[in-house]
Amino acid sequence: MPYFPKDYPPDVFYMPYPGEVHATPWPKDAKTGKELLLLLQLNFEEMPALPGFPMSGILQLFANERHWHELDRGLRVVYHPHIVKNPDSLFTDFQVSTDAFRIKPTTITFHREDEYITPSDYRFNAKFYEPLRNNDLWINYLNLTDNRFHNHPETGYGRNKIGGYHYSQNYRDPRVAKPGWEDSVLLVQFQDYAGLSWGDGGSAQFFIKRNDLERLNFNDLLFHWDST
Numbered sequence: 001m002p003y004f005p006k007d008y009p010p011d012v013f014y015m016p017y018p019g020e021v022h023a024t025p026w027p028k029d030a031k032t033g034k035e036l037l038l039l040l041q042l043n044f045e046e047m048p049a050l051p052g053f054p055m056s057g058i059l060q061l062f063a064n065e066r067h068w069h070e071l072d073r074g075l076r077v078v079y080h081p082h083i084v085k086n087p088d089s090l091f092t093d094f095q096v097s098t099d100a101f102r103i104k105p106t107t108i109t110f111h112r113e114d115e116y117i118t119p120s121d122y123r124f125n126a127k128f129y130e131p132l133r134n135n136d137l138w139i140n141y142l143n144l145t146d147n148r149f150h151n152h153p154e155t156g157y158g159r160n161k162i163g164g165y166h167y168s169q170n171y172r173d174p175r176v177a178k179p180g181w182e183d184s185v186l187l188v189q190f191q192d193y194a195g196l197s198w199g200d201g202g203s204a205q206f207f208i209k210r211n212d213l214e215r216l217n218f219n220d221l222l223f224h225w226d227s228t
Helices: 124-128 135-144 210-214
Strands: 037-043 058-063 076-080 185-190 203-208 221-226
Touching: 185 210, 203 210
Parallel strands: none
Antiparallel strands: 037 058, 058 076, 185 203, 203 221
């Protein structure tokens, strides 16, 4: 169940809907009034500290579970800067079960890693293209970046992760064609999410501008996905 304090205002649905709409804080689809899937719930206090990322607070991403290739469609982002520790002060009467969703809840565990810039990043060519023109050097570099999880049981060469450099099968970076996004950072990447994949070993990412991340403003995210 998503984290919401009891005094959090309900997400009210005003459009006519042929069924029951629950007056709860759980964000709802703008067309149907049904609860959106809790795609990600991240407690920054429970993960390794990352430079530039919050040290506390809970970040939630809610999305329509039927539009996986368009996760930004109807995306609702909620950030709780202060976490209520008392369980009795949390909202629990959601009147909906997670069994209602196609993707089931998954526990998050963290493993911190330092990584090199990937060829998918638009800054790669300016920094490393010439030094790595040698074929052997190129293969070795891919083994350190894109291919480092080739034999891992998880699908694809990327990973589910917070921060770092994104992975793209086609070496694409959406920030190139988006003025103002050149200095943005990877907020989250989904590679294989609870049995869900994007195309043929593809991946999906949300980017956030550095200034927005510093101000804890998560309302403007850039979404991208690709595969072969």
